[in-house]
Amino acid sequence: VLAPPPSSGTRDAFVELVLHDVCKSEYKMDKKTYKENCSALREDGFVTEVGENDNLIIEKLTDNSERFGIFGFSFLDQNRDRVQGSFVDGIEPSFDNIADGSYKVSRPLYFYVKKEHIGVVPGIEDYTDYFMSLSIEGGPLEDAGLIPN
Incomplete structure (x- = not known):
């Protein structure tokens, strides 16, 4: 997984919309444990921070189709000929699906x-x-x- 650094708003959104959402629905825990376990990305080498350069993430994704990248929709839309967006609950990341709220990994x-x-x-x-x-x-x-x- 190629991820932006902790200072990135995109990373904040991913943590909130994906990690927190899964933790809330799947696990019951106290606030301290929740913060420790539901706000951090893996530290076992599976996740690589690549800075706040979405173009670099796109380049690395095109070099290896097994990778997953976290970046904003505008970069997906501008690079659809090179990368594919991830469906969430069977919903494709698209203008219409984001606008109508059916694609849940987006924020206003x-x-x-x-x-x-x-x-x-x-x-x-x-x-x-x-x-x-x-x-x-x-x-x-x-x-x-x-x-x-």
Whole structure:
């Protein structure tokens, strides 16, 4: 398994959405034991941290089809000719399955703006309008691997 380092948000999401989910449903334990056993990746050489470079993970996956990599959906989508995504409970990682919530190994990205900052913070209203205009289906945010919802 090729994994990002502990400082990575992608790794945090994997731990939360996969490891914690399995631990919660399969095992009963106290909080300390839970944290120790359900938040860490294996340390027996089976998991290799490769830094926060998703391109490197893709390269290593194409060199060895037996490997599994942890990286963001945008890199899967941009490299579908080289790698295959993992089905979870029979569900394929796709824009539609992530958007409708059926692909469970995904998380939303929230964009918050304080109303009090509109008209006070220079450019915030224009930035917010611009960001929202990009989030249309088929728009630039989708091209970047984000899934407007």
